[in-house]
Amino acid sequence: MEKIIEESKQGESLVLDQKPENKKKLFIESYGCAMNFSDSEVVASILAEGGYNTTNILEEADLVLVNTCSIRDKAEQTVRKRLEKYNAVKRTVNPKMKVGVLGCMAERLKSQFLEQEKIVDLVVGPDAYKDLPNLLREVEAGNDAINVILSKEETYGDIAPVRLMSNGITAFVSITRGCDNMCTFCVVPFTRGRERSREPQSIMDEIKNLWENGFKEITLLGQNVDSYLWYGGGLKKDFINASEMAKVTAVGFDHLLEMVAVAYPKMRIRFSTSNPQDMHESVLHVIAKYPNICKHIHLPVQSGSDRILKAMNRLHTRAEYKTLIDNIRSIIPEVEITQDMIAGFPTETEVDHNDTLSLMEHVKYNFGYMYAYSERPGTLAGRKMEDDVPETTKLRRLQEIVDLQRKHSGERTNAYIGKTVEVLIEKASKKSENDLSGRNSQSMVVVFPRENYKVGEFVNVKITSCTSGTLIGEAVGYSDMN
Numbered sequence: 001m002e003k004i005i006e007e008s009k010q011g012e013s014l015v016l017d018q019k020p021e022n023k024k025k026l027f028i029e030s031y032g033c034a035m036n037f038s039d040s041e042v043v044a045s046i047l048a049e050g051g052y053n054t055t056n057i058l059e060e061a062d063l064v065l066v067n068t069c070s071i072r073d074k075a076e077q078t079v080r081k082r083l084e085k086y087n088a089v090k091r092t093v094n095p096k097m098k099v100g101v102l103g104c105m106a107e108r109l110k111s112q113f114l115e116q117e118k119i120v121d122l123v124v125g126p127d128a129y130k131d132l133p134n135l136l137r138e139v140e141a142g143n144d145a146i147n148v149i150l151s152k153e154e155t156y157g158d159i160a161p162v163r164l165m166s167n168g169i170t171a172f173v174s175i176t177r178g179c180d181n182m183c184t185f186c187v188v189p190f191t192r193g194r195e196r197s198r199e200p201q202s203i204m205d206e207i208k209n210l211w212e213n214g215f216k217e218i219t220l221l222g223q224n225v226d227s228y229l230w231y232g233g234g235l236k237k238d239f240i241n242a243s244e245m246a247k248v249t250a251v252g253f254d255h256l257l258e259m260v261a262v263a264y265p266k267m268r269i270r271f272s273t274s275n276p277q278d279m280h281e282s283v284l285h286v287i288a289k290y291p292n293i294c295k296h297i298h299l300p301v302q303s304g305s306d307r308i309l310k311a312m313n314r315l316h317t318r319a320e321y322k323t324l325i326d327n328i329r330s331i332i333p334e335v336e337i338t339q340d341m342i343a344g345f346p347t348e349t350e351v352d353h354n355d356t357l358s359l360m361e362h363v364k365y366n367f368g369y370m371y372a373y374s375e376r377p378g379t380l381a382g383r384k385m386e387d388d389v390p391e392t393t394k395l396r397r398l399q400e401i402v403d404l405q406r407k408h409s410g411e412r413t414n415a416y417i418g419k420t421v422e423v424l425i426e427k428a429s430k431k432s433e434n435d436l437s438g439r440n441s442q443s444m445v446v447v448f449p450r451e452n453y454k455v456g457e458f459v460n461v462k463i464t465s466c467t468s469g470t471l472i473g474e475a476v477g478y479s480d481m482n
Contacts, residue, residue, distance in 0.1 A: 024063065026044070028064075031079055033069065172219050177195070178223060217269075220260070221272060300339060322363075337366060339370075341371070410468040425458075458480075
């Protein structure tokens with residue numbers, strides 16, 4: 001496995017097709033979850049209509065935006081260092097440059113950025129990007145600008161995202177926003193608001209546009225995709241509590257997934273992220289039924305201890321999670337499962353930690369994102385629980401989790417040697433232009449000699465060797481997905 005521990009995805013500066021009539025330049029970076037990267041595409045689309053072309057040269061930008069993550073302290077510190085760099089460039093090279101913060105840190109630290117530290121010109125929360133043109137006019141008039149109001153509706157269903165730095169093959173399609181689960185360690189309900197789902201036809205229209213433009217794979221995206229529920233708009237909690245709900249025809253995630261699979265049988269479908277308490281057996285049967293739905297489920301568990309799961313307000317037990325895993329593997333035998341895990345949550349003991357290790361031994365995940373607990377201000381854990389596990393203990397436990405995951409990753413990749421897998425070619429290999437790279441249905445990276453194959457084609461690859469995180473093989477012909 002090339003990188004198991006991932007605190008925050010590396011920032012990406014993004015460039016899109018230029019409009020000749022646009023005279024201003026936008027530099028935008030994204031950090032954190034896939035939703036942030038998807039949101040940056042929405043922002044670029046909104047600002048393209050407002051006269052901005054994007055650039056990857058920081059010094060020439062009229063407007064610099066950073067789309068931020070608050071999920072862990074390290075992610076916030078990374079963003080702060082970037083803001084220091086932007087302001088240094090603004091002072092020494094381009095004094096007309098305006099700097100703005102988007103996303104989850106914007107919601108959480110709005111007054112601090114604008115009033116106390118005075119390091120940005122505008123602060124825009126995840127649901128307020130349509131207000132960017134108005135906010136920029138405020139900035140041009142010499143005023144600070146802020147909008148972090150959270151919405152009760154899906155905010156961007158009518159906007160066609162600009163596909164930034166796209167390979168033209170894969171794309172994100174947002175289907176839900178916000179989260180209702182209120183895990184005690186998580187800031188998402190506070191920074192992105194309550195759960196609401198996007199109207200199905202707008203999702204299908206976006207996918208149709210992608211298909212017509214040559215895209216071969218989509219990822220249906222949300223903080224909690226399994227709880228997708230469309231019944232006409234508004235917050236999911238309002239529908240669940242409504243006395244009239246029996247009279248409403250609702251579309252759940254299983255229905256949406258099947259709609260997409262049937263409409264586009266030659267397009268691969270992924271989804272992320274799932275929550276164990278919301279994943280229903282009906283979704284598993286849809287995944288098993290359609291070959292174009294990828295056989296990979298990212299299923300964060302966070303801990304293997306019932307006591308810690310309860311303290312986290314994870315609404316499932318260890319036994320329920322294991323039963324779900326067993327059902328998944330029974331219904332979808334070829335599936336690969338990946339995880340999120342937190343080491344050193346408040347009050348965690350060695351017994352709790354060993355419960356996590358034993359759960360990992362039961363599941364044998366293919367891959368994982370593992371972190372040492374960091375207290376997030378505003379969360380219930382941050383307000384009510386003492387961060388009492390010593391840092392050295394957290395890091396030691398984290399390393400044990402990482403070592404075990406590395407072992408399991410090696411076992412699961414080795415099991416593919418001698419098998420033939422279907423691969424969507426996404427790019428040239430990082431190590432050699434003579435090799436191509438793509439992923440199989442299980443989201444494992446596969447590398448093989450280029451020969452005459454091209455990016456965007458589906459090929460069958462016989463696996464001959466592997467590393468802990470990459471399958472290596474030889475193409476044996478095109479697949480039926482072409």
